[in-house]
Amino acid sequence: GQNIDQPTEMTATEGAIVQINCTYQTSGFNGLFWYQQHAGEAPTFLSYNVLDGLEEKGRFSSFLSRSKGYSYLLLKELQMKDSASYLCAVRDRWGGGNKLTFGTGTQLKVEL
Amino acid sequence: NAGVTQTPKFRILKIGQSMTLQCTQDMNHNYMYWYRQDPGMGLKLIYYSVGAGITDKGEVPNGYNVSRSTTEDFPLRLELAAPSQTSVYFCASTTLDRGHETQYFGPGTRLLVL
Numbered sequence: 001g002q003n004i005d006q007p008t009e010m011t012a013t014e015g016a017i018v019q020i021n022c023t024y025q026t027s028g029f030n031g032l033f034w035y036q037q038h039a040g041e042a043p044t045f046l047s048y049n050v051l052d053g054l055e056e057k058g059r060f061s062s063f064l065s066r067s068k069g070y071s072y073l074l075l076k077e078l079q080m081k082d083s084a085s086y087l088c089a090v091r092d093r094w095g096g097g098n099k100l101t102f103g104t105g106t107q108l109k110v111e112l
Numbered sequence: 113n114a115g116v117t118q119t120p121k122f123r124i125l126k127i128g129q130s131m132t133l134q135c136t137q138d139m140n141h142n143y144m145y146w147y148r149q150d151p152g153m154g155l156k157l158i159y160y161s162v163g164a165g166i167t168d169k170g171e172v173p174n175g176y177n178v179s180r181s182t183t184e185d186f187p188l189r190l191e192l193a194a195p196s197q198t199s200v201y202f203c204a205s206t207t208l209d210r211g212h213e214t215q216y217f218g219p220g221t222r223l224l225v226l
């Protein structure tokens with residue numbers, strides 16, 4: 001099976017930088033995804049990592065270390081609209097279907 | 113493209129009633145998924161399909177059934193609703209593009225079983 005851990009809540013200030021960590025345990029790692037989910041809405045895709053290193057996309061970056069079973073999502077120049085839940089999800093190569101296992105999410109609150 | 117659409121948006125059921133949650137995608141995606149999300153929790157996979165005529169169980173399939181007669185539609189059936197099935201249900205579809213999978217989620221169906 002898989003085990004995914006991420007902090008439950010985080011608070012940060014508008015304009016600042018915040019890093020949301022995710023650790024995972026899986027027998028056949030085949031990709032890690034980050035999603036953003038605003039309250040009452042569906043998750044939206046943010047980033048994908050399958051190789052070690054940093055993937056940058058505008059204000060959002062995601063890092064992966066496969067040997068450590070670790071990823072983080074970095075949000076720069078925080079805006080109030082970034083207040084949302086951030087879900088880490090892992091794809092396992094076994095079992096087929098490109099299924100994802102989701103963490104419980106990190107609720108980020110951006111304050112003035 | 114309308115993307116992934118789900119109906120209804122909200123429904124109240126009595127214990128023991130049945131209903132079908134509809135999911136349709138117009139992106140010609142082969143892979144489709146049904147998740148449930150309980151308050152403050154992540155998404156749990158109920159069922160998934162890798163193509164028309166092929167379905168398989170996910171992590172929490174008990175109490176649900178699915179079918180995939182066409183590429184576009186992937187309905188989820190609740191036969192005997194129970195309070196434990198009160199949740200938000202999300203349908204998703206995905207496509208592989210040069211080995212990079214992107215999942216698109218529908219807007220969700222909120223279900224309350226009383």
